[in-house]
Amino acid sequence: MSINVQGIQQKIQPVVNKLSNNRYLKAMMGGMMAGMPATIIGSLATLLKSLPIAPYQSFITSHGIDKYLQLPVILTTNILALIFVVCITYTLAESFDVKGIGPAIIALVSFLVLTPLQTAKTAYGTDATLIPMDWLGSTGVFTALIVAFVVGRLYVAIVQRGWTIKMPESVPPFIKDSFASLVPGTIITTIFIVISAVFANTPFGSVHAFIYGILQLPLQHLGGSFGTLVFVAILSQVLWAFGIHGSMVVLSVMMPIWGAMDAAQLSAYSAGKPLPNIVGMMFFTIYTFGGTALGLAIVMLKAKSERFKTLGRLSIVPAIFGITEPIIFGTPLVLNPIFVIPFVFGNVISLVLAYVSTIIGIIPPPNGIGAPSGTPIVLQGLIAGGWRNAIFQVVLVILWVVLWYPFFKIADKKALEEETVVVQQ
Incomplete structure (x- = not known):
C-alpha cells in the first residue's frame, strides 16, 4: 500500500509543483493577499454599519454616521479591481527582479484607460468627467487580472531589452526610477489606448463589458455551482492526503472567481440588497474550518495513548483558531490510510450540508465579510454570516467529532499497543 501511495505521489508531485510554482499564479495570490488589508477594512x-441592533441602527442613521461608515466600503470593496491591478502588477514585476512602483502605476493608468468615462454637469454649470464605479469593483476583477499580467510582462520585456532612459549615477534613485518608467509607460499606455478605442466601436462598448460577459460571468457561474464546490473540496483534500498543500494549489485557481463573488456579496450586503451568491471564498472557509481537524483535536483529548493525548492538548487551542498544521503533520494525516476517509470527505460532507441548509433557508448565505485569518470558529461564522451561521459551525464541530471518532479509535489503539510494547521492553 505504501509503495503505491509513494508511486502516485511521485507522479503527481511534479505537476502540482509546476502549478503551485507558476509565476503568474503566485503573483495573483501574492497580489490579492497584499490587497487583503483594504478588503478587511471594508x-x-x-x-x-449593518449590525442588526435596532437602537444602534436608529442612532447611526439619525446622526448620519451610516453615510460615513459607507465610505470605507466604497473606497475599498467597491474599487477592488483598482487595488488588485496595482498589487498584482507590482508582485509580478518583482518576481522578474524589476523593482519599483513604476509597473504598478502604469497598470493602474492602463486599467483606467480601458474604463469608459461619463460626463455630467456640475452645480456651476460646467462639464465634469466622471469615472463610473461600475467596473472598479467585483465586476472588473478579471479585467484587472488580465491588465496586471499584460502590463507586468510588457514592462519587464521592455526593461530587459534596455529600452529605458538611463540617467547618470549621481542622479537620486527616485528620479532615475521615474525616467526609467517613461519609455515603458508610453509604449504600454499607447497600446491600451488603441485597445480601448477598438472595443469602444464594438457591440460590447468596452473591454470591461467584453471580459465580464465572455469570461468572468461564465466562470463565476461555473465556480459557484454545487458540482464545482464538491470537486474543489475533494481535490484539495486528496492532494493533502498525498502530502501536497492542496489548499494552496486549488485556491490559487479559485481565488479570483470566489473573491469576486465575495466582493459582490459584500457590496450587496452593505447596500441592503439581496445577496447574489451562495458559494464564495468565505462559504468555503467557514464551513471547512481548519479542514475539519478541530474535531480530531477534540477527540484526541480523550485518547488512551500518551502520544495522541499530548498532541491533542498541544493542538486544541491552535485548532480553535483554524491552525491545524500540528494535527495534520503531528498525527500524521498525510500518507496515512487509517484517516484517509474523514480527511478527504469531511470537507465535502460539511459543504454539502451547508449548501443544502442555505438553499432551504436554515442559514443565510455568507455576507462577503472577510473575517481576518486566525479568527476563532463561531466568531468567524458570526462575522461572516450571523448567529445562525455561528450555530451551524457548532453543529459541524459535533459532526466532525463523530466523523473522526471511529477512525481515531483504531489509530489510538495501535499507538497504545506500541507504547505498551516499549514499556515492557
Missing part, C-alpha cells in the same frame, strides 16, 4: 466598516 468588511469591518460593513459590519459596523
Whole structure:
C-alpha cells in the first residue's frame, strides 16, 4: 500500500509543483493577499454599519454616521479591481527582479484607460468627467487580472531589452526610477489606448463589458455551482492526503472567481440588497474550518495513548483558531490510510450540508465579510454570516467529532499497543 501511495505521489508531485510554482499564479495570490488589508477594512466598516441592533441602527442613521461608515466600503470593496491591478502588477514585476512602483502605476493608468468615462454637469454649470464605479469593483476583477499580467510582462520585456532612459549615477534613485518608467509607460499606455478605442466601436462598448460577459460571468457561474464546490473540496483534500498543500494549489485557481463573488456579496450586503451568491471564498472557509481537524483535536483529548493525548492538548487551542498544521503533520494525516476517509470527505460532507441548509433557508448565505485569518470558529461564522451561521459551525464541530471518532479509535489503539510494547521492553 505504501509503495503505491509513494508511486502516485511521485507522479503527481511534479505537476502540482509546476502549478503551485507558476509565476503568474503566485503573483495573483501574492497580489490579492497584499490587497487583503483594504478588503478587511471594508468588511469591518460593513459590519459596523449593518449590525442588526435596532437602537444602534436608529442612532447611526439619525446622526448620519451610516453615510460615513459607507465610505470605507466604497473606497475599498467597491474599487477592488483598482487595488488588485496595482498589487498584482507590482508582485509580478518583482518576481522578474524589476523593482519599483513604476509597473504598478502604469497598470493602474492602463486599467483606467480601458474604463469608459461619463460626463455630467456640475452645480456651476460646467462639464465634469466622471469615472463610473461600475467596473472598479467585483465586476472588473478579471479585467484587472488580465491588465496586471499584460502590463507586468510588457514592462519587464521592455526593461530587459534596455529600452529605458538611463540617467547618470549621481542622479537620486527616485528620479532615475521615474525616467526609467517613461519609455515603458508610453509604449504600454499607447497600446491600451488603441485597445480601448477598438472595443469602444464594438457591440460590447468596452473591454470591461467584453471580459465580464465572455469570461468572468461564465466562470463565476461555473465556480459557484454545487458540482464545482464538491470537486474543489475533494481535490484539495486528496492532494493533502498525498502530502501536497492542496489548499494552496486549488485556491490559487479559485481565488479570483470566489473573491469576486465575495466582493459582490459584500457590496450587496452593505447596500441592503439581496445577496447574489451562495458559494464564495468565505462559504468555503467557514464551513471547512481548519479542514475539519478541530474535531480530531477534540477527540484526541480523550485518547488512551500518551502520544495522541499530548498532541491533542498541544493542538486544541491552535485548532480553535483554524491552525491545524500540528494535527495534520503531528498525527500524521498525510500518507496515512487509517484517516484517509474523514480527511478527504469531511470537507465535502460539511459543504454539502451547508449548501443544502442555505438553499432551504436554515442559514443565510455568507455576507462577503472577510473575517481576518486566525479568527476563532463561531466568531468567524458570526462575522461572516450571523448567529445562525455561528450555530451551524457548532453543529459541524459535533459532526466532525463523530466523523473522526471511529477512525481515531483504531489509530489510538495501535499507538497504545506500541507504547505498551516499549514499556515492557
